[in-house]
Amino acid sequence: MHMPDEVDESDCCGNGCTNCILDNRPAPSQRALLAGKRNVIENYARFRLLSNEAMNGDAQVRILHFGHTLTEDADDDDDSILDIPPGHHIMLRAELAGHAVLRPYSPYWTDFVGKQFKIVVKLRAGGPMSDYLATLQPMQVLQFRGPIGNYAHDASRAKCIFIIAQGVAIAPTLPLVAEVLDNEDDMCCIRHLICAQDLQHVYFRDRLLDFAQYWNYNHCLYLAHQRCAFCADGCDESCEQLRKSLRYRETVHTGRLDANRLASHRPVSSSNAAAAAPIVIISGHSSFQQAMRETAASVLAVPDEHIFLL
Numbered sequence: 001m002h003m004p005d006e007v008d009e010s011d012c013c014g015n016g017c018t019n020c021i022l023d024n025r026p027a028p029s030q031r032a033l034l035a036g037k038r039n040v041i042e043n044y045a046r047f048r049l050l051s052n053e054a055m056n057g058d059a060q061v062r063i064l065h066f067g068h069t070l071t072e073d074a075d076d077d078d079d080s081i082l083d084i085p086p087g088h089h090i091m092l093r094a095e096l097a098g099h100a101v102l103r104p105y106s107p108y109w110t111d112f113v114g115k116q117f118k119i120v121v122k123l124r125a126g127g128p129m130s131d132y133l134a135t136l137q138p139m140q141v142l143q144f145r146g147p148i149g150n151y152a153h154d155a156s157r158a159k160c161i162f163i164i165a166q167g168v169a170i171a172p173t174l175p176l177v178a179e180v181l182d183n184e185d186d187m188c189c190i191r192h193l194i195c196a197q198d199l200q201h202v203y204f205r206d207r208l209l210d211f212a213q214y215w216n217y218n219h220c221l222y223l224a225h226q227r228c229a230f231c232a233d234g235c236d237e238s239c240e241q242l243r244k245s246l247r248y249r250e251t252v253h254t255g256r257l258d259a260n261r262l263a264s265h266r267p268v269s270s271s272n273a274a275a276a277a278p279i280v281i282i283s284g285h286s287s288f289q290q291a292m293r294e295t296a297a298s299v300l301a302v303p304d305e306h307i308f309l310l
């Protein structure tokens with residue numbers, strides 16, 4: 001069995017992740033230490049698939065819900081919890097065609113005491129892990145290890161936090177938002193900028209509307225390829241069909257999030273949050289993360305150490 005901070009080359013998935021496990025070793029959980037318990041996922045642990053549902057009616061996007069399970073001969077394990085802090089991912093290891101395949105996934109919901117978590121997975125055509133997950137049956141057992149990452153929220157300093165998410169990668173940004181909004185002493189303001197191909201591919205809209213009831217949160221949708229039955233070349237913001245599909249408090253722009261649009265979100269008020277250097281968190285494919293990082297660094301004047309790629 002590995003110690004939590006023991007990793008070697010074979011623990012890396014080889015996909016060039018920004019937060020590679022070799023540089024971000026799973027660390028002992030502070031919350032677990034405080035509770036006098038062990039974080040069950042610090043070493044590869046067994047999790048049973050509890051449910052597998054399509055998201056927004058798209059069979060290629062799955063919500064997978066897992067619960068910790070012991071080996072048949074193990075005793076009850078009351079001395080452990082599951083801690084996956086917001087902004088961290090976990091590694092799935094599966095034996096496929098005779099070799100170990102590793103892929104990172106980012107939970108968007110975790111039950112600390114019940115030792116359960118949920119991930120949203122977009123199945124990629126021809127991808128080995130996607131092919132495996134597509135055939136997964138309820139009650140099947142998989143192995144996960146983590147948490148891996150380097151983001152830690154500092155609630156003591158008011159600031160503006162830009163969270164820029166692409167497609168399904170909105171999922172792991174939800175706990176980051178909740179962490180701020182659930183703490184009424186936290187004076188940080190969140191600008192949640194969501195990039196999707198069209199409205200159908202914006203996930204967790206209900207959750208975003210719940211967040212929008214808080215004074216320190218707003219979100220804006222950027223739809224790169226929105227097209228209704230009447231707009232052959234794609235909808236623009238005046239499209240009646242698009243407007244009718246929006247809900248109260250939803251702000252939408254057609255086209256991509258670019259430098260000018262990002263600049264329009266610069267805080268203008270004289271509050272403490274607006275005066276402090278902002279934080280930028282970017283969740284999405286690595287090419288999206290790199291492009292957004294450069295844009296944010298130039299238009300928001302954010303120092304490099306304030307930009308976090310999930």
Ligand SMILES: Cc1cc2nc3c(=O)[nH]c(=O)nc-3n(C[C@H](O)[C@H](O)[C@H](O)COP(=O)(O)OP(=O)(O)OC[C@H]3O[C@@H](n4cnc5c(N)ncnc54)[C@H](O)[C@@H]3O)c2cc1C
Nearest residue numbers: 017089103104105106120121122124127128129130285310
């Ligand atoms: C830190 C981190 C967290 C991640 N969290 C999640 C998650 O919560 N949910 C999830 O579905 N995936 C997540 N991924 C991606 C995931 O690890 C796998 O890459 C993905 O499931 C495909 O695995 P695969 O073996 O089926 O295909 P692969 O062989 O890995 O990839 C198949 C093809 O899909 C492309 N591809 C892979 N991922 C993406 C992407 N995000 N956007 C566009 N093209 C892509 C690859 O470039 C390749 O061409 C995460 C990746 C990282 C680095």
